[in-house]
Amino acid sequence: MPSNALPEPNARFEIHSHSTVSDGLYSPDRLAELCVKNGVGLWALTDHDTCGGCEEAWSAARDKGVTFVPGIEISAQAKGRSIHVLGYGFDPDGAAIRSYGERMERGRFGRMETMVKRMQGLGFGVTLEEVLDESERGNIGRPHLGRAMLKKGYVANMQEAFDLYLAEGQPGYVAMKWLEVEEAIELIAAAGGITVIAHPGRYENFATHVPRWAELGLAGLEVRHPSHDLNDEERLSHLAAQSGLIKTASTDFHGGGRDGDDRFGSANFPESWREDFLARLKKTASA
Ligand code: AMP
Ligand code: MN
Ligand code: MN
Ligand code: MN
Numbered sequence: 001m002p003s004n005a006l007p008e009p010n011a012r013f014e015i016h017s018h019s020t021v022s023d024g025l026y027s028p029d030r031l032a033e034l035c036v037k038n039g040v041g042l043w044a045l046t047d048h049d050t051c052g053g054c055e056e057a058w059s060a061a062r063d064k065g066v067t068f069v070p071g072i073e074i075s076a077q078a079k080g081r082s083i084h085v086l087g088y089g090f091d092p093d094g095a096a097i098r099s100y101g102e103r104m105e106r107g108r109f110g111r112m113e114t115m116v117k118r119m120q121g122l123g124f125g126v127t128l129e130e131v132l133d134e135s136e137r138g139n140i141g142r143p144h145l146g147r148a149m150l151k152k153g154y155v156a157n158m159q160e161a162f163d164l165y166l167a168e169g170q171p172g173y174v175a176m177k178w179l180e181v182e183e184a185i186e187l188i189a190a191a192g193g194i195t196v197i198a199h200p201g202r203y204e205n206f207a208t209h210v211p212r213w214a215e216l217g218l219a220g221l222e223v224r225h226p227s228h229d230l231n232d233e234e235r236l237s238h239l240a241a242q243s244g245l246i247k248t249a250s251t252d253f254h255g256g257g258r259d260g261d262d263r264f265g266s267a268n269f270p271e272s273w274r275e276d277f278l279a280r281l282k283k284t285a286s287a
Contacts, residue, residue: 013267013269014267015069015088015248015277016252017031017254018073019045021045021137022141024047024255025254027053027056028060029056031045032061035061035064042067043069048073048141049072049073050072051071052139055092070090070092072087072097074187075178077180078180078181083206085188085198086195086222087184090192091193100179104139108140118171118174122172134147181209181213182216192284194220194281194284195217195219196222197213197218197220199252200223201227201235202227210242210243214243219246221239223247224249224250226252227252247276250269
């Protein structure tokens, strides 16, 4: 259920973006400004495991005549492997969503204490304070640790921080107790929203789960994403069609690095996909 009037027919959509409320570099307010600058008529803020920036984003968007859709990117898992689930159009003030966000924020803090100890065990002089300094608003993730490592010159860039230390399977990686994908779908559905699997091209052996998730109410697959190549898109489009799922496109904007300001809202999100997305949101809102 979008907040204000529907966007202009040819307005751009940016439905996967991060702010300083998680691991993005721009405040929700500054992202709303980018909407205007880049011709984005419909925007969803999808911070990791929280909709804590949604109120600020919503009011900034309303002031600027931009349609805002409350969003979240839930860190979920299937068979013990990480899977990100995007939620859209739910009530951000619902008790279950709020308590999920608070629980995850506490969990992320404890996880980072462990990750920092691991890095210290590997001989790096990085402290929890330095990692926390990389976050304006406290919802801590691996990029904050990566940025602290980068500042101290322990890695040449973020990619190296992830490849050598922070990616799943590397020595600095610590998992958390993520929701199962099924639970994430239900959490968002119970709050009146829809769910889309984020960047599915990154997951191995994931197609077998899709029919079951679709039956549970999963709405779509993020077929177009910066980490996908054309083969991924083709394979995922086919998979979406088989299970009656919609297709979405995004930049997964975080700001900084490859995410120059021009990149915000620049995903090629075809008109028919945008229409399906809006129809699915509306259907859920009126159900
Ligand atoms: P976390 O939520 O703490 O598990 O951290 C996951 C976040 O790390 C993702 O949302 C991305 O923003 C970032 N990330 C994951 N892989 C990489 C990578 N290879 N290079 C840079 N950033 C990454
Ligand atoms: Mn991120
Ligand atoms: Mn993600
Ligand atoms: Mn993301």
